[in-house]
Amino acid sequence: MLWLKTWLDTRWRFLIGFALLLLSACGIAVSYVQVEQLIPAVRAMNVPDGPLTERIEEAMAIQSTFNGFVWSQWFASNLTTLATFFAAILGSGSPLSGSSRGVTFALALPVSRRRWLATRASLGLLQLLALVLVPSLVVVLISPLIGQSFALGAAVVHSISVFIGSALFFAIAFLLSTVFTGVLRPLLITCAIAIVVGMLEALLVVPGVFSTMAAESYFREGTVPWVGWLVTVVVTAGLLYAAARNVEAQDF
Amino acid sequence: MADENVIEIANLSKSYDGVDAVAGLNLTVPRGAICGLLGRNGAGKTTTIKVLLGMVRPTSGSARVFGLAADDPRASVEIRRRASFVSDDKDLYDALTVDEIIRFTAAFYPRWNDDLADEYLERFALPEGRPAKKLSRGMRTKLALLLALSSGTELLILDEPTAGLDPAVTDEVLKALVAHAARGDVTVFMSSHQLADIEQIADRVAIIDRGRAVLNGELDEIRASYRRVRVVFDGDAPDVALRSAGVIRSQRNGRVLTVLSSAGADGIRAEVAPLEPVSVDELPVTLKDIFLETVVGEG
Numbered sequence: 001m002l003w004l005k006t007w008l009d010t011r012w013r014f015l016i017g018f019a020l021l022l023l024s025a026c027g028i029a030v031s032y033v034q035v036e037q038l039i040p041a042v043r044a045m046n047v048p049d050g051p052l053t054e055r056i057e058e059a060m061a062i063q064s065t066f067n068g069f070v071w072s073q074w075f076a077s078n079l080t081t082l083a084t085f086f087a088a089i090l091g092s093g094s095p096l097s098g099s100s101r102g103v104t105f106a107l108a109l110p111v112s113r114r115r116w117l118a119t120r121a122s123l124g125l126l127q128l129l130a131l132v133l134v135p136s137l138v139v140v141l142i143s144p145l146i147g148q149s150f151a152l153g154a155a156v157v158h159s160i161s162v163f164i165g166s167a168l169f170f171a172i173a174f175l176l177s178t179v180f181t182g183v184l185r186p187l188l189i190t191c192a193i194a195i196v197v198g199m200l201e202a203l204l205v206v207p208g209v210f211s212t213m214a215a216e217s218y219f220r221e222g223t224v225p226w227v228g229w230l231v232t233v234v235v236t237a238g239l240l241y242a243a244a245r246n247v248e249a250q251d252f
Numbered sequence: 253m254a255d256e257n258v259i260e261i262a263n264l265s266k267s268y269d270g271v272d273a274v275a276g277l278n279l280t281v282p283r284g285a286i287c288g289l290l291g292r293n294g295a296g297k298t299t300t301i302k303v304l305l306g307m308v309r310p311t312s313g314s315a316r317v318f319g320l321a322a323d324d325p326r327a328s329v330e331i332r333r334r335a336s337f338v339s340d341d342k343d344l345y346d347a348l349t350v351d352e353i354i355r356f357t358a359a360f361y362p363r364w365n366d367d368l369a370d371e372y373l374e375r376f377a378l379p380e381g382r383p384a385k386k387l388s389r390g391m392r393t394k395l396a397l398l399l400a401l402s403s404g405t406e407l408l409i410l411d412e413p414t415a416g417l418d419p420a421v422t423d424e425v426l427k428a429l430v431a432h433a434a435r436g437d438v439t440v441f442m443s444s445h446q447l448a449d450i451e452q453i454a455d456r457v458a459i460i461d462r463g464r465a466v467l468n469g470e471l472d473e474i475r476a477s478y479r480r481v482r483v484v485f486d487g488d489a490p491d492v493a494l495r496s497a498g499v500i501r502s503q504r505n506g507r508v509l510t511v512l513s514s515a516g517a518d519g520i521r522a523e524v525a526p527l528e529p530v531s532v533d534e535l536p537v538t539l540k541d542i543f544l545e546t547v548v549g550e551g
Contacts, residue, residue, distance in 0.1 A: 001357040005345070008347060030484050042473060067360065101343065101345070104307070104341065104343040105339070105343045105345060107306075107307050107342055108307075109357070109359070109360050110330070110360050111329065111332075111360065112325055113325070114325075177279050251308040252307040
């Protein structure tokens with residue numbers, strides 16, 4: 001019953017995210033037909049040498065193959081951004097948030113606070129996994145329709161990378177929801193943290209959660225980012241544990 | 253077993269940011285009692301109830317329900333398995349329909365009684381398919397009560413169950429409570445501002461003020477022992493400090509000295525006899541009188 005209640009509480013966030021990500025995945029896979037046609041024209045353009053040109057050429061080189069295009073446009077870009085956003089949405093709003101209706105009712109049931117949170121966190125993470133994995137598998141499935149293919153194994157590894165990274169933002173939102181009441185503040189703060197972390201990673205060129213999500217090492221060399229996965233999972237687990245401790249210490 | 257206390261509160265204190273909500277509260281509720289918890293707004297009634305249900309951790313002291321420590325998270329789950337609660341705001345899952353809330357709640361209580369739920373559903377005329385958010389306050393109260401009564405628990409904890417209800421619904425709710433308590437070994441612990449409600453159904457009463465109990469006992473005994481004694485003199489009533497046991501308050505007004513006693517009138521009669529009063533009368537005391545004298549009078 002806790003699962004049913006938690007599903008009823010979060011279903012619309014999940015379903016909206018699911019629909020958006022599915023559309024995005026399909027759109028990206030299908031758009032490769034046009035991109036493939038544009039690449040020779042862009043290559044024929046006479047542009048002066050410089051750092052920008054180098055970056056454009058690098059991007060062109062990656063996107064000249066379907067694998068590279070899907071990795072750069074889907075896994076390392078759209079999926080990462082959307083999964084981060086929906087992770088923040090799914091993690092925001094604790095079932096025991098002080099302002100929400102039904103909290104007293106929930107707390108009066110013979111259910112521990114830890115079990116409430118564990119159910120919410122488990123379902124939220126499962127929803128997040130579905131948001132990341134299913135659209136990625138759809139890319140694999142529809143690729144033959146445009147005469148291309150994307151390896152199932154690669155799709156799974158990239159999806160796991162995005163899932164692990166976005167789970168960190170889920171956990172941040174989850175922890176913040178035990179501090180702030182309502183959905184909006186945890187969501188906005190988590191989004192702000194994601195933007196700042198993303199900017200820092202890009203500016204300082206340091207490994208972080210977004211580079212783990214992109215899993216460039218796997219795309220280029222077939223090396224699974226184990227260290228990034230492990231560190232992110234440990235931090236995520238720590239944040240979820242902190243959320244549980246925080247709620248256990250609260251008065252309602 | 254009959255004398256076993258279902259609720260035992262000893263020196264319980266709870267403060268929020270240095271402000272005492274409960275301050276050294278001592279209270280016991282024996283098994284099978286219908287105990288009314290009375291007090292002004294902010295007296296500590298809801299905080300006390302929340303401590304019992306594990307929603308609030310005490311600052312000091314102890315609260316035990318069925319002999320289990322209410323502040324222990326594991327014990328608290330067991331307490332809530334054996335005790336059901338109706339909150340003052342009749343908090344429910346607004347998105348669920350009446351029928352869904354009943355099925356949802358039933359899943360958590362091993363002794364849930366489906367027949368009883370159906371009986372109350374019909375008796376309270378609750379619309380099964382209507383979402384909780386579209387229920388009137390009276391309907392919400394009835395649904396909350398249905399859930400509590402059908403759960404098969406040994407203890408009902410009710411926080412202001414009749415607040416905001418019209419007299420007809422209040423009467424219906426109270427009758428349902430009394431009938432339920434009469435069915436079996438159920439203890440009822442009910443906070444209220446409505447003295448008449450408590451007087452109608454309770455066999456015990458506890459009055460708390462500023463977080464501590466100022467009165468706790470059986471209602472009949474309290475009624476029997478509390479007396480208002482009116483002593484009339486020939487001239488102005490003498491300014492005497494009465495030393496008889498149980499004198500709570502005395503007031504002089506012209507020729508009349510009025511004394512409230514919690515230990516009957518005999519001691520006062522004996523003490524004022526040498527002052528040669530014209531008459532000494534005993535007047536019955538209502539729960540409202542006792543409440544006003546013990547709580548409001550203290551302020």
